[in-house]
Structures are given as structure tokens and as C-alpha cells.
Amino acid sequence: MSSTQTGTVISEVQNNIGIITLSNPGKRNALSQSLLMAMIDALEEFQLQRVPVVIIRAAAGVKIWSAGHDIAELQAHEDPLGYFDGLEQGLRAIQRFHGPVIAMVQGGVWGGACDLVLTCDILIGDESSTFAITPVKLGLPYNVSGVQHFINRVGINIAKEMFFTADPVPSQRAKEIGILNHLVPALELEKFTMTMALHIASHSSMSVSVIKEQFRLLSNANPISPETFEMIQGLRKKVYRSHDYAEGIKAFMEKRPPAFTGE
Numbered sequence: 001m002s003s004t005q006t007g008t009v010i011s012e013v014q015n016n017i018g019i020i021t022l023s024n025p026g027k028r029n030a031l032s033q034s035l036l037m038a039m040i041d042a043l044e045e046f047q048l049q050r051v052p053v054v055i056i057r058a059a060a061g062v063k064i065w066s067a068g069h070d071i072a073e074l075q076a077h078e079d080p081l082g083y084f085d086g087l088e089q090g091l092r093a094i095q096r097f098h099g100p101v102i103a104m105v106q107g108g109v110w111g112g113a114c115d116l117v118l119t120c121d122i123l124i125g126d127e128s129s130t131f132a133i134t135p136v137k138l139g140l141p142y143n144v145s146g147v148q149h150f151i152n153r154v155g156i157n158i159a160k161e162m163f164f165t166a167d168p169v170p171s172q173r174a175k176e177i178g179i180l181n182h183l184v185p186a187l188e189l190e191k192f193t194m195t196m197a198l199h200i201a202s203h204s205s206m207s208v209s210v211i212k213e214q215f216r217l218l219s220n221a222n223p224i225s226p227e228t229f230e231m232i233q234g235l236r237k238k239v240y241r242s243h244d245y246a247e248g249i250k251a252f253m254e255k256r257p258p259a260f261t262g263e
């Protein structure tokens with residue numbers, strides 16, 4: 001078993017299964033540019049080593065799996081989730097990895113990390129896992145592909161409730177609405193997840209890989225007209241240029257509730 005620690009991520013291979021452990025507890029595994037680039041590097045290395053399945057996890061027993069996008073890296077008045085943002089690059093790296101990526105979750109998953117685990121191919125959590133998507137708490141506009149991820153995964157009505165309330169969805173409800181593939185007792189979580197990974201790895205990796213790519217292409221097959229896309233981008237620009245977005249970031253950094261004005 002080889003293990004590499006790159007700053008905020010530990011990557012290792014166990015029985016030919018790749019394991020990426022988010023490892024920045026001081027910042028609650030916030031998805032900083034450096035953490036995301038380390039995750040992408042680990043996936044690229046696993047691809048080169050022809051590792052068939054990858055598990056993304058946090059350290060055992062954490063209360064927060066990931067606090068989401070690193071808010072300190074958000075810039076008011078700029079598009080927070082543009083195509084080349086680290087989070088978006090990370091989500092695409094997960095989608096394009098040649099085999100299944102399994103998110104193994106204990107603790108709270110916040111904001112962009114919720115998008116990340118929903119972008120993984122399979123999601124397995126224990127009773128402590130919760131899932132919250134939080135742009136409205138920051139006055140932030142989510143992006144087209146992100147909203148689509150949620151609609152694809154939980155359906156439009158549940159996705160609306162998650163975005164509008166920004167409330168953490170507890171594990172039992174997450175299982176009921178299809179966020180979790182499996183809800184497993186904490187003590188069994190690692191064994192259950194590794195057993196599934198090894199089971200998938202025992203099948204034809206070429207067949208699995210091509211079927212994964214079919215899912216990616218079909219789930220993205222929602223053509224919208226250029227005018228519709230430009231309208232969405234115009235609406236998003238109003239939000240990320242707003243007072244509320246600047247206030248959302250400032251309030252978090254000052255550790256106080258935001259004073260939104262709706263402008």
C-alpha cells in the first residue's frame with residue numbers, strides 16, 4: 001500500500017482501490033484551490049496506474065466531512081463557480097475518471113462539497129452524514145451544471161427545497177430522497193464501502209468505464225439554447241455583482257450573521 005500526503009489530501013492504494021482522504025481538519029476540509037488540485041492530481045495518478053475504483057473520504061470519525069468551497073477564496077463581484085474554478089475542475093475530474101468514484105461520508109457535507117459528493121458515482125454514508133447546499137446563505141448564484149447535478153440526483157422539487165432552505169438533510173432523509181445509495185452504521189461503513197469497491201473492481205473495467213461515460217454523456221444531454229444560457233448567465237451576474245454576495249462573504253469572514261437587503 002503506497003500512501004502520499006500532498007498538503008491537505010492523502011492518497012493511497014489498497015488492494016488496487018484508490019483512496020483519497022481529505023485532510024485539512026483545521027479548516028473543516030474546506031475545498032480550497034490547493035486541496036482540489038491535490039485531489040485532481042491523485043485522480044490523474046490513479047488513472048495512470050489503471051486503478052479501477054476510487055473512494056473519496058475524510059478521516060474516520062470527523063464531524064465535518066467538508067465545509068464546502070473555501071469562502072476565503074471567494075471574490076465578491078466575480079463569478080464564484082466559473083468553468084475554471086477549482087471546484088468545477090474537481091467535479092469534472094470525478095466525472096471523467098475512467099472508473100467509479102465512491103464518496104464515503106461521515107459528518108456534515110456543506111455547499112460545494114455537497115455538489116462534489118452528488119457528482120460521485122456512488123454515495124455511502126453513516127448515520128452522522130448530513131448534506132446541505134448553501135448558496136442562499138452567502139448571497140451567491142449557483143451555476144448551471146451544479147443545479148443540474150441536483151435535479152438529476154434528487155428531482156426538481158427536492159432540489160428546490162435543498163437550495164431554498166440551505167438546511168442540512170439528515171442521513172435517514174438523504175437515503176429516502178436518493179442522495180445516499182446506502183445508509184450504513186458507522187462501524188460498518190469502511191468495510192461496506194471497500195467491499196463494494198472490490199466487487200466492482202472484479203468486473204470488466206473496460207465495460208464499467210464505457211457505461212460510466214454513457215451515464216455522463218446522457219446526464220449532460222440537456223440542450224439549452226444559447227439565448228437561454230446567456231439569460232442564465234445574465235441573471236447569475238446580477239447576483240454575484242450584488243451587495244448581498246459581498247455581504248455574505250464579509251459576514252462569514254467576520255463570523256457574524258449576514259445583513260442581506262435583496263440587492
Ligand code: LCV
Pocket residue numbers: 026027028030064066067068069070071072080108110111112113133134135136137138140141142
Ligand atoms: C473557509 C472555513 C469554511 C469554509 N471556507 O467549525 O454552496 S455555495 O454555493 O455556498 C458554495 C460557494 C460553497 O460551498 O460555499 C461554502 C458553503 N459552506 C458553508 O456555508 C459552511 C461554512 N462553515 C460552517 O458553517 C462551519 O464552519 C461548520 C458548520 C462547517 C463547522 O463548524 P465548527 O464550529 O466545527 P468553525 O466554524 O469554528 O470553523 C473552523 C475553521 O474552519 C473555517 C472557519 O473559518 C474556522 O477557521 P478559523 O479557526 O481560522 O476561525 N471554515 C469553516 N468552513 N467553507 N473556511
